[in-house]
Amino acid sequence: xxxxxxxxxxxxxxxxxxxxxxxxxxxxxxxxxxxxxxxxxxxxxxxxxxxxxxxxxxxxxxxxxxxxxxxxxxxxxxxxxxxxxxxxxxxxxxxxxxxxxxxxxxxxxxxxxxxxxxxxxxxxxxxxxxxxxxxxxxxxxxxxxxxxxxxxxxxxxxxxxxxxxxxxxxxxxxxxxxxxxxxxxxxxxxxxxxxxxxxxxxxxxxxxxxxxxxxxxxxxxxxxxxxxxxxxxxxxxxxxxxxxxxxxxxxxxxxxxxxxxxxxxxxxxxxxxxxxxxxxxxxxxxxxxxxxxxxxxxxxxxxxxxxxxxxxxxxxx
Amino acid sequence: xxxxxxxxxxxxxxxxxxxxxxxxxxxxxxxxxxxxxxxxxxxxxxxxxxxxxxxxxxxxxxxxxxxxxxxxxxxxxxxxxxxxxxxxxxxxxxxxxxxxxxxxxxxxxxxxxxxxxxxxxxxxxxxxxxxxxxxxxxxxxxxxxxxxxxxxxxxxxxxxxxxxxxxxxxxxxxxxxxxxxxxxxxxxxxxxxxxxxxxxxxxxxxxxxxxxxxxxxxxxxxxxxxxxxxxxxxxxxxxxxxxxxxxxxxxxxxxxxxxxxxxxxxxxxxxxxxxxxxxxxxxxxxxxxxxxxxxxxxxxxxxxxxxxxx
Amino acid sequence: xxxxxxxxxxxxxxxxxxxxxxxxxxxxxxxxxxxxxxxxxxxxxxxxxxxxxxxxxxxxxxxxxxxxxxxxxxxxxxxxxxxxxxxxxxxxxxxxxxxxxxxxxxxxxxxxxxxxxxxxxxxxxxxxxxxxxxxxxxxxxxxxxxxxxxxxxxxxxxxxxxxxxxxxxxxxxxxxxxxxxxxxxxxxxxxxxxxxxxxxxxxxxxxxxxxxxxxxxxxxxxxxxxxxxxxxxxxxxxxxxxxxxxxxxxxxxxxxxxxxxxxxxxxxxxxxxxxxxxxxxxxxxxxxxx
Numbered sequence: 053x054x055x056x057x058x059x060x061x062x063x064x065x066x067x068x069x070x071x072x073x074x075x076x077x078x079x080x081x082x083x084x085x086x087x088x089x090x091x092x093x094x095x096x097x098x099x100x101x102x103x104x105x106x107x108x109x110x111x112x113x114x115x116x117x118x119x120x121x122x123x124x125x126x127x128x129x130x131x132x133x134x135x136x137x138x139x140x141x142x143x144x145x146x147x148x149x150x151x152x153x154x155x156x157x158x159x160x161x162x163x164x165x166x167x168x169x170x171x172x173x174x175x176x177x178x179x180x181x182x183x184x185x186x187x188x189x190x191x192x193x194x195x196x197x198x199x200x201x202x203x204x205x206x207x208x209x210x211x212x213x214x215x216x217x218x219x220x221x222x223x224x225x226x227x228x229x230x231x232x233x234x235x236x237x238x239x240x241x242x243x244x245x246x247x248x249x250x251x252x253x254x255x256x257x258x259x260x261x262x263x264x265x266x267x268x269x270x271x272x273x274x275x276x277x278x279x280x281x282x283x284x285x286x287x288x289x290x291x292x293x294x295x296x297x298x299x300x301x302x303x304x305x306x307x308x309x310x311x312x313x314x315x316x317x318x319x320x321x322x323x324x325x326x327x328x329x330x331x332x333x334x335x336x337x338x339x340x341x342x343x344x345x346x347x348x349x350x351x352x353x354x355x356x357x358x359x360x361x362x363x364x365x366x367x368x369x
Numbered sequence: 370x371x372x373x374x375x376x377x378x379x380x381x382x383x384x385x386x387x388x389x390x391x392x393x394x395x396x397x398x399x400x401x402x403x404x405x406x407x408x409x410x411x412x413x414x415x416x417x418x419x420x421x422x423x424x425x426x427x428x429x430x431x432x433x434x435x436x437x438x439x440x441x442x443x444x445x446x447x448x449x450x451x452x453x454x455x456x457x458x459x460x461x462x463x464x465x466x467x468x469x470x471x472x473x474x475x476x477x478x479x480x481x482x483x484x485x486x487x488x489x490x491x492x493x494x495x496x497x498x499x500x501x502x503x504x505x506x507x508x509x510x511x512x513x514x515x516x517x518x519x520x521x522x523x524x525x526x527x528x529x530x531x532x533x534x535x536x537x538x539x540x541x542x543x544x545x546x547x548x549x550x551x552x553x554x555x556x557x558x559x560x561x562x563x564x565x566x567x568x569x570x571x572x573x574x575x576x577x578x579x580x581x582x583x584x585x586x587x588x589x590x591x592x593x594x595x596x597x598x599x600x601x602x603x604x605x606x607x608x609x610x611x612x613x614x615x616x617x618x619x620x621x622x623x624x625x626x627x628x629x630x631x632x633x634x635x636x637x638x639x640x641x642x643x644x645x646x647x648x649x650x651x652x653x654x655x656x657x658x659x660x661x662x663x664x665x666x667x668x669x670x671x672x673x674x675x676x677x678x679x
Numbered sequence: 680x681x682x683x684x685x686x687x688x689x690x691x692x693x694x695x696x697x698x699x700x701x702x703x704x705x706x707x708x709x710x711x712x713x714x715x716x717x718x719x720x721x722x723x724x725x726x727x728x729x730x731x732x733x734x735x736x737x738x739x740x741x742x743x744x745x746x747x748x749x750x751x752x753x754x755x756x757x758x759x760x761x762x763x764x765x766x767x768x769x770x771x772x773x774x775x776x777x778x779x780x781x782x783x784x785x786x787x788x789x790x791x792x793x794x795x796x797x798x799x800x801x802x803x804x805x806x807x808x809x810x811x812x813x814x815x816x817x818x819x820x821x822x823x824x825x826x827x828x829x830x831x832x833x834x835x836x837x838x839x840x841x842x843x844x845x846x847x848x849x850x851x852x853x854x855x856x857x858x859x860x861x862x863x864x865x866x867x868x869x870x871x872x873x874x875x876x877x878x879x880x881x882x883x884x885x886x887x888x889x890x891x892x893x894x895x896x897x898x899x900x901x902x903x904x905x906x907x908x909x910x911x912x913x914x915x916x917x918x919x920x921x922x923x924x925x926x927x928x929x930x931x932x933x934x935x936x937x938x939x940x941x942x943x944x945x946x947x948x949x950x951x952x953x954x955x956x957x958x959x960x961x962x963x964x965x966x967x968x969x
Contacts, residue, residue: 139586151577201675513956521932529935655818
């Protein structure tokens with residue numbers, strides 16, 4: 053069932069001022085045919101986690117733990133082997149479509165690259181397939197768009213191109229890192245609808261990352277809530293929304309702007325400095341339910357029925 | 370494309386006109402006369418000379434004559450060597466004048482551009498490696514130390530102490546005679562290219578579109594040669610135009626060191642003889658080259674960067 | 680990649696003023712600090728050594744002509760038997776003088792020109808910058824040679840000629856900064872209060888340009904040193920018996936058998952230029968950490 057499993061992943065960055073603890077000991081499973089959400093503030097380590105899957109972390113990153121794709125370990129494999137997987141079996145789309153495509157190459161050159169590389173298509177077959185895929189992601193006049201350069205297309209259009217490029221090789225996993233953050237709200241919904249549709253049509257698993265819990269609740273099957281490099285809570289969408297157990301998740305849900313009332317409920321305080329994380333729970337400084345255990349460096353992981361998992365000292369049961 | 374070039378050419382003409390105007394007025398509106406102090410001349414001869422050089426005319430008429438001659442590609446006559454055409458001094462039939470300077474500059478550019486780019490790319494690819502640190506140190510040193518210091522020191526080392534290369538002279542203009550001058554220019558100007566290339570490729574490799582290319586599973590070789598090299602070179606092109614002019618100027622300084630019979634000697638003679646017309650001609654010719662090279666750079670930009678096309 | 684600046688996390692430094700931080704950062708760069716120290720010492724020595732030395736920089740002493748370096752004459756003697764050690768330092772003094780005077784001139788012209796163009800804007804800005812563009816088209820070396828031949832060879836003309844062609848970059852940089860500043864709230868407030876334009880430029884714009892100007896200064900001074908030296912190579916340097924590094928190197932290049940004539944002034948100039956390059960690097964990093 054599980055197509056990707058991450059175990060005890062730790063990511064640190066060596067910088068001039070010390071060690072940045074970006075991801076601290078997280079584990080998660082991605083199942084066939086599901087959309088798994090990861091939600092968290094910026095700096096929570098959600099992007100670094102997926103970049104680690106793709107082998108795209110910065111050079112000063114120190115990684116430990118294990119990332120298994122179809123039971124094949126991805127951490128530490130050779131670049132040649134990794135290049136056979138990324139862009140082929142695991143594809144990724146990025147936050148800012150305006151800069152994610154090479155401004156000096158036209159759409160066609162960039163779009164057919166994965167097919168030529170991974171599927172050994174001839175150029176004309178690859179172009180035909182690319183046009184078919186552009187049609188699928190609802191880009192009109194696809195044949196002419198192929199000759200365009202990125203600066204001639206809009207952000208929403210470019211994100212569709214990115215999605216088409218990711219889908220061309222029919223990957224088993226699609227990773228979408230904040231795919232709608234840089235786009236207009238109307239375009240945002242269209243792109244999210246498209247991602248939702250892909251799950252059915254392509255029979256693939258998706259990891260969707262967003263800082264916007266609203267986006268996550270709309271699209272995902274299961275949700276991971278990340279904070280300062282730790283997974284605080286994980287459950288299916290229903291349980292996260294109705295039965296959230298972790299104080300951080302509750303605060304996040306409460307902070308969603310609400311049409312009925314004008315009052316906003318921000319989470320007070322700032323995220324901890326990743327250079328010197330507190331012992332135990334990283335949320336302790338901002339937590340309303342903080343008690344003695346939390347400040348003593350205790351940080352308990354618990355699993356409930358229905359796959360509901362929390363990383364908190366509070367005994368909710 | 371052709372429209373673009375024509376437009377740029379039309380823009381360049383007023384610039385050149387104003388440069389000529391500035392230089393010409395500087396020379397002709399400052400008090401004094403090129404033939405002053407030549408005591409040996411009788412008043413009649415002096416008057417005839419002033420007439421020959423149109424110096425007895427009002428400023429605007431003189432300027433008109435000068436511009437008119439320039440448009441026919443004629444820089445006029447030398448003030449020092451009476452009757453000698455400046456064109457013959459700058460562009461002589463045999464090897465000399467501008468041809469020597471051009472020859473030296475071209476040889477140097479042939480080394481500077483590829484070496485600068487390759488060093489810059491390697492240093493940027495292996496940022497913070499030993500090689501990178503070596504290149505960065507080299508850049509700091511040789512962008513600070515000018516040709517007029519490296520030149521004599523290289524002569525002292527390779528010609529006077531070890532007798533490997535000749536200390537001076539143009540010979541047949543071959544590489545044996547030009548090796549040291551070319552080395553001097555290369556050392557001075559490789560850093561210009563190298564620094565820009567290194568900075569540029571580091572920035573490009575950190576860009577989002579290179580991350581996308583990596584995410585596609587492309588090999589490093591494809592990423593560098595297909596995706597990274599063009600955006601890397603675009604900032605390099607923008608320094609090429611001004612640099613070719615600096616290399617020409619640097620070549621003139623280097624000619625002084627190696628006693629090569631190029632524009633450098635001509636400039637020195639003009640300066641010591643107060644031959645204004647000749648200096649003016651060299652200055653205007655230099656400006657003309659500067660503008661032409663900037664134009665070429667603009668055209669290269671136009672060809673390489675799809676975003677400029679409308 | 681997450682880049683964390685020490686200054687944001689360390690509360691002690693956080694409260695310090697901008698310039699205090701710059702000084703702390705500059706001081707933490709050992710090479711830059713040492714280079715600054717070196718320049719200060721060298722500049723003082725160029726004043727002190729000619730005063731205290733038992734040799735005179737101008738008096739010929741034909742008996743001791745072209746002596747190699749020895750305990751008596753540390754850098755040897757030149758063709759006229761003059762002590763090269765003293766001449767190198769007095770030459771350094773002239774070189775520094777020309778460079779600093781030219782730099783001050785460049786600074787004044789560049790800042791005023793750039794600040795006016797950037798602040799006034801519109802057609803004035805366009806015309807002023809067009810003029811700068813035109814001057815950029817003239818190769819600097821020929822232009823200064825032209826100026827020197829026109830106005831005669833003297834220390835004053837040399838530095839004016841050098842300054843006249845070097846203010847262009849400064850004007851451009853300052854203009855860019857000024858345009859950036861012009862839309863800052865405190866300038867807009869000053870405009871709303873109807874302060875006269877010149878007062879805004881002098882009281883608000885120019886002090887805020889200090890950062891760029893200082894970095895740029897560290898780049899201009901060595902350029903001026905090189906330019907003045909290059910002019911010496913064209914026979915347009917200072918006149919005998921006075922000397923400068925450019926003249927000394929040029930003379931040394933013409934008499935290679937007496938290697939010390941070339942080597943010592945060259946080494947002196949190289950170390951000075953490298954020191955300035957390090958200072959410029961240090962200042963840039965201190966003012967604009969990335």
